[in-house]
Amino acid sequence: MKRDWTKKTTRGAQRTLDAFTAAMLDALTGKSFEQITVNELCEKSNYPRATFYNYFDDKYDLLHYIWHCLNRQIRLEQYEETEPEQRLFVLFDRAYDFIEAHQSTLNRIIKHNAKESFLLFHFRVQLGDRVREMFDPNICRYRDQVPHEIIADHYCNTVLLVLEWRFLHGNDGSKEDTLRYLEHLLGALNAKSLHEF
Amino acid sequence: MKRDWTKKTTRGAQRTLDAFTAAMLDALTGKSFEQITVNELCEKSNYPRATFYNYFDDKYDLLHYIWHCLNRQIRLEQYEETEPEQRLFVLFDRAYDFIEAHQSTLNRIIKHNAKESFLLFHFRVQLGDRVREMFDPNICRYRDQVPHEIIADHYCNTVLLVLEWRFLHGNDGSKEDTLRYLEHLLGALNAKSLHEF
DNA sequence: TAAATATTTGGACACTTGTCAAGATCTTAG
DNA sequence: CTAAGATCTTGACAAGTGTCCAAATATTTA
Numbered sequence: 001m002k003r004d005w006t007k008k009t010t011r012g013a014q015r016t017l018d019a020f021t022a023a024m025l026d027a028l029t030g031k032s033f034e035q036i037t038v039n040e041l042c043e044k045s046n047y048p049r050a051t052f053y054n055y056f057d058d059k060y061d062l063l064h065y066i067w068h069c070l071n072r073q074i075r076l077e078q079y080e081e082t083e084p085e086q087r088l089f090v091l092f093d094r095a096y097d098f099i100e101a102h103q104s105t106l107n108r109i110i111k112h113n114a115k116e117s118f119l120l121f122h123f124r125v126q127l128g129d130r131v132r133e134m135f136d137p138n139i140c141r142y143r144d145q146v147p148h149e150i151i152a153d154h155y156c157n158t159v160l161l162v163l164e165w166r167f168l169h170g171n172d173g174s175k176e177d178t179l180r181y182l183e184h185l186l187g188a189l190n191a192k193s194l195h196e197f
Numbered sequence: 198m199k200r201d202w203t204k205k206t207t208r209g210a211q212r213t214l215d216a217f218t219a220a221m222l223d224a225l226t227g228k229s230f231e232q233i234t235v236n237e238l239c240e241k242s243n244y245p246r247a248t249f250y251n252y253f254d255d256k257y258d259l260l261h262y263i264w265h266c267l268n269r270q271i272r273l274e275q276y277e278e279t280e281p282e283q284r285l286f287v288l289f290d291r292a293y294d295f296i297e298a299h300q301s302t303l304n305r306i307i308k309h310n311a312k313e314s315f316l317l318f319h320f321r322v323q324l325g326d327r328v329r330e331m332f333d334p335n336i337c338r339y340r341d342q343v344p345h346e347i348i349a350d351h352y353c354n355t356v357l358l359v360l361e362w363r364f365l366h367g368n369d370g371s372k373e374d375t376l377r378y379l380e381h382l383l384g385a386l387n388a389k390s391l392h393e394f
Numbered sequence: 395t396a397a398a399t400a401t402t403t404g405g406a407c408a409c410t411t412g413t414c415a416a417g418a419t420c421t422t423a424g
Numbered sequence: 425c426t427a428a429g430a431t432c433t434t435g436a437c438a439a440g441t442g443t444c445c446a447a448a449t450a451t452t453t454a
Contacts, residue, residue, distance in 0.1 A: 010420095012421085012431070050432085146382065147368070149362065154358055209450075244402095
């Protein structure tokens with residue numbers, strides 16, 4: 001990470017970042033991530049190698065940047081307006097809709113990256129960080145019995161589990177079905193709150 | 198993966214595999230995985246580069262081999278003798294004891310690899326594959342309400358979550374405490390079976 | 395034991411990687 | 425509009441990567 005992605009960028013820098021992002025996403029629809037080289041990304045985007053390294057440490061860093069941008073598109077800020085017990089549903093709802101909207105691109109990518117399970121791993125890590133903020137110690141129920149970090153990670157894991165089952169493992173099914181699975185797995189912890197919704 | 202690790206190796210081959218394993222583990226106690234080069238592993242183990250590439254595709258492949266060997270040391274075969282409902286406890290029990298036995302080595306490694314979260318990711322993937330075998334469709338309860346792959350992954354995730362909290366995130370606590378957290382998180386799905394144990 | 399077969403070794407090769415510093419170009423405040 | 429300052433481009437570099445092949449060594453088979 002050569003720059004702070006949360007800071008504003010100049011128009012020129014944004015153009016360059018967008019070009020590398022597009023080059024990577026384009027490359028990913030044709031081959032696996034491991035096969036992609038920095039040279040190739042520079043050829044696709046018509047930038048010299050040194051420019052790439054101006055922005056990113058390596059191709060993994062670019063991937064993290066891309067996940068970061070996509071992650072930002074999942075708007076979870078509204079959870080502040082909702083009851084704590086319903087934040088889990090907000091997370092599921094927003095993430096489901098977001099992934100569904102990008103499903104065709106996603107399918108093209110995983111077609112060539114079925115075995116590169118770490119590809120989406122860092123997307124998961126980043127989302128996990130945000131979810132952990134949603135379920136801080138003051139909000140988590142059962143905080144006397146189980147450490148709140150465990151609760152937060154467990155929520156995050158479980159939401160991502162059902163989403164990955166639905167979108168990554170080629171399973172069809174309605175949003176309602178998927179939600180039902182989620183409710184079942186977390187039944188013990190907050191059955192009431194989810195069912196009430 | 199240049200060879201089938203499940204097949205028997207000759208004495209000479211085993212000596213070579215052991216040497217590269219030792220070299221990698223030794224290197225990992227001094228620097229991060231990313232900083233380690235194949236050249237370095239060959240110098241440490243006094244083997245030529247070509248020999249390394251005889252056995253492994255790259256350093257990631259060696260890491261997978263190491264996880265594979267460690268994974269084999271966690272004996273889960275006994276689950277066949279137990280009631281299906283208690284297999285989850287067997288998994289927790291064996292994995293806890295195993296990690297505890299290797300805690301000092303583990304600590305030295307994560308000291309230099311705190312941010313390389315993918316380091317243990319593939320260990321997790323491999324263990325996940327074994328856990329999925331433990332909870333096949335014929336065994337999982339609630340199989341009519343939630344797909345069994347989801348149940349199996351959820352079990353695996355949750356066991357690994359509490360173990361990672363305990364051993365990777367620097368939290369102290371007894372095995373009993375850790376088990377209690379696990380029971381709580383999975384309470385809805387099999388509270389009875391675990392409590393009965 | 396000796397010949398046949400397989401594996402290991404060392405060096406050479408083409409390629410990728412990440413860094414650097416000097417120069418070119420774009421931005422923006424005055 | 426212009427000059428200072430920021431940003432981008434460029435080619436060269438040292439080091440790492442993965443493959444190949446022929447010679448050396450080890451293992452198996454007759």
